[in-house]
Each structure stands twice: as structure tokens, then as C-alpha cells.
Amino acid sequence: MSEMQDYKSRLSDPNSRKLGTFSYLPQMDSDQLRKQIQYIVNNGWNPAIEHTEPKQATSNFWYMWKLPMFGETDVDRILGEIELCKKANPGNHVRLIGYDNIKQSQGANMVVYRAPIEV
Incomplete structure (x- = not known):
């Protein structure tokens, strides 16, 4: 088995x-x-x-971009909304969530754009 890698993520280094x-x-x-x-x-x-904002990214609270896209099945429309969010908030990280309405939880959650971090 290979050795575990240490990810040097630190609060003092926002880029990590x-x-x-x-x-x-x-x-x-x-x-x-x-x-x-x-x-x-x-x-x-x-x-x-x-x-x-990048400095708030570890917080549980992120700003919602419009309402969730209930029932949306058009991938291009979802990508378009991601782009609109990035353009309206150029200094912010953007994430995409897939809400599972049966289990009442998040089925997917991923950052799709990381804004440049000013240190």
C-alpha cells in the first residue's frame, strides 16, 4: 500500500x-x-x-445565487447560470449543489470556480 499524502492545508495560507x-x-x-x-x-x-468571498469559504453560509433550479434538466442552462454567477461575483468562489429532495440532503456539492485569492 502506498504512503498517505499530507495535504498542507492551513488557515494561515488561504491558497492551501x-x-x-x-x-x-x-x-x-x-x-x-x-x-x-x-x-x-x-x-x-x-x-x-x-x-x-474566498476569506469566508470555510464558513457554513454561502450566498444563494437565485433560487435552486427545481426540476432543471438542461445541462447547458445550468452551465449558463454558473457563468452568470461568476460574472456577477468575479471575486467569489462558486459552488454547485445537487439537492436530493427524497433524502432531504445534498447529493452532490462541488466548487466549480475558485476566485483568485488576494493575500
Whole structure:
């Protein structure tokens, strides 16, 4: 078995902070993001977009971008809303959530845009 890797994430270094499971992986390209959105849609989950300032990213509270997209199945429309959120909030991180209305929980949660962090 290979040795476990230590991720040097520290509060003192905002650029090192991890924001969910996907943040330990390389940044998703547009095709990979599209597949994740399709996964949310295929599971019947309701997509929602949130954003926050990088210094507040570890907080439980992120700002909601519009209302959740109840019943939305068009991947391009969801991608379009992500882009609108990024343009309206250029200094903020943006995340996509897939709400599972049966289990009343989040089925998916991923940061889809990390804003540049000013130190």
C-alpha cells in the first residue's frame, strides 16, 4: 500500500485551503464539469448555485445565487447560470449543489470556480 499524502492545508495560507472532496483533485475541465452536472440531473437532484468571498469559504453560509433550479434538466442552462454567477461575483468562489429532495440532503456539492485569492 502506498504512503498517505499530507495535504498542507492551513488557515494561515488561504491558497492551501480545501473546499470539499473534489478540491483534493486537479481542477475539472469543462467536459468533466458537464459530466458532473449530467450526473446531478440523471439522479433527479435539483441544482443550486452558491457563491462566497474566498476569506469566508470555510464558513457554513454561502450566498444563494437565485433560487435552486427545481426540476432543471438542461445541462447547458445550468452551465449558463454558473457563468452568470461568476460574472456577477468575479471575486467569489462558486459552488454547485445537487439537492436530493427524497433524502432531504445534498447529493452532490462541488466548487466549480475558485476566485483568485488576494493575500
